[in-house]
Each structure stands twice: as C-alpha cells, then as structure tokens.
Amino acid sequence: MKRINIKLARREKIIVSAGACFLGLFLLLHLLVFPFFSSRSKLHRSIEVDEQRLKEIMLLSSEFKALQGSSGGMGKALAGRGKGFTLFSLLEKLASQAGLKDRIKYIKPSTSQAKGKYKISSVEMQFEAITMRQLFDYLYRIEDPKNIIKIKRISIKKRKEKSGHVDATLQISTVQLA
Structure with missing residues (x-):
C-alpha cells in the first residue's frame, strides 16, 4: 500500500x-x-x-x-335481619302498612348469584290507581336506613280514568347474606 x-x-x-x-x-x-x-x-x-x-x-x-x-x-x-328475611315479604308488609296491598298488580322477585358473602335480591312491583301521597308514604317506609334497601328504578304513569291517581312500577333491591 x-x-x-x-x-x-x-x-x-x-x-x-x-x-x-x-x-x-x-x-x-x-x-x-x-x-x-x-x-x-x-x-x-x-x-x-x-x-x-x-x-x-x-x-x-x-x-x-x-x-x-x-x-x-x-x-x-x-x-x-334474621335467617328468614326476604325482600319480597318485607315489601309486601310495608305495602300493607301503607294501605296499598290491594293495589298491587304484580310482584316479581329475582336473586343474583352470590359473590363472596353477599347476594343481591331484587323485586319489581307495580301498583295500580294509587295517589301520589300513598306512593310517597310507601317510598318513605322503604327508604328506612335500617332496611338497607335501594330503589333502582321508578316509573310513574298518570291514569286517565281517575284524576289524581297514578300507576307506579318500582324496581327495588337489597344486599343479603349468601
């Protein structure tokens, strides 16, 4: 190179x-x-x-x-609450106390699968021809803190036949021990 x-x-x-x-x-x-x-x-x-x-x-x-x-x-x-507690029976008892038991059109209970120690119990119920005052009284009874109940959905329809009356559909749930 x-x-x-x-x-x-x-x-x-x-x-x-x-x-x-x-x-x-x-x-x-x-x-x-x-x-x-x-x-x-x-x-x-x-x-x-x-x-x-x-x-x-x-x-x-x-x-x-x-x-x-x-x-x-x-x-x-x-x-x-006790062993025999059911949301269905509690709601029926509260409806009776509010004077609405004869106004219940239907009650449909359902329970979800248990996740850990708890399960969610739900009830859908419909009332026919009730006054708003009766509905408020019933809701007041449901929302008592000792009940540990939640109103998930509420639907209110005004009745045409009866003035001052409504039809109400409620979806209510609570937590229960599994």
Whole structure:
C-alpha cells in the first residue's frame, strides 16, 4: 500500500488539528455525555412518577381498609335481619302498612348469584290507581336506613280514568347474606 504524504503549512496543520479535536469532542459529547445525562433525567422522572403512584396506592389502600371496616358494620346489620328475611315479604308488609296491598298488580322477585358473602335480591312491583301521597308514604317506609334497601328504578304513569291517581312500577333491591 502506498503511503500518501501530504505537505501542509503550519497554519493548515493547526486548522486540521483543531477540526479533528472539534470532531472528537462532538462525538464524545453526543455518544457518551448527552446520553448519560438524558438517561439520568429520565430515571429521575421515572422515580418521581413511581413515588406519585406509590402515594396513590397507599391512599387507595387506606380507603380500602376503611371500606372493609364499614362493610363489617353492614354485615352486622344484615345478620340482624334474621335467617328468614326476604325482600319480597318485607315489601309486601310495608305495602300493607301503607294501605296499598290491594293495589298491587304484580310482584316479581329475582336473586343474583352470590359473590363472596353477599347476594343481591331484587323485586319489581307495580301498583295500580294509587295517589301520589300513598306512593310517597310507601317510598318513605322503604327508604328506612335500617332496611338497607335501594330503589333502582321508578316509573310513574298518570291514569286517565281517575284524576289524581297514578300507576307506579318500582324496581327495588337489597344486599343479603349468601
């Protein structure tokens, strides 16, 4: 192989040397220094995000523990209902107390599959030709906190034949021990 011998003046050698140093410094910065600091800043951001997530998890954990404690109180309330409790019979008894038992058109009970210690029991019932006052009285009796009952849906239709009377369809549910 032939060796190329280039003769350069002193000033040209300084310029070529400075260019080579600049190129070397440029490559050193872009291949080693900048990636190092970039990965370091990404690591710091990742740590901050993980710390925030940990705080959120700890907050959710404390909320979960509080809810578990309060659900124990619900379990006691449900156990206080007795073994033979059914939503159907309770709603029928409350309708009788409100003077609506003879106005019940139908009652359809249903129960969902048990999930853990609890199951959801639902009843759909329809009343015919009742006054709004009777409906409010019945709803007031249902919504008693000791009953742990929820009205999921209510549909009220005005009757054409009887002024001041309505037909009401209620979908009511409660949680029961499985």
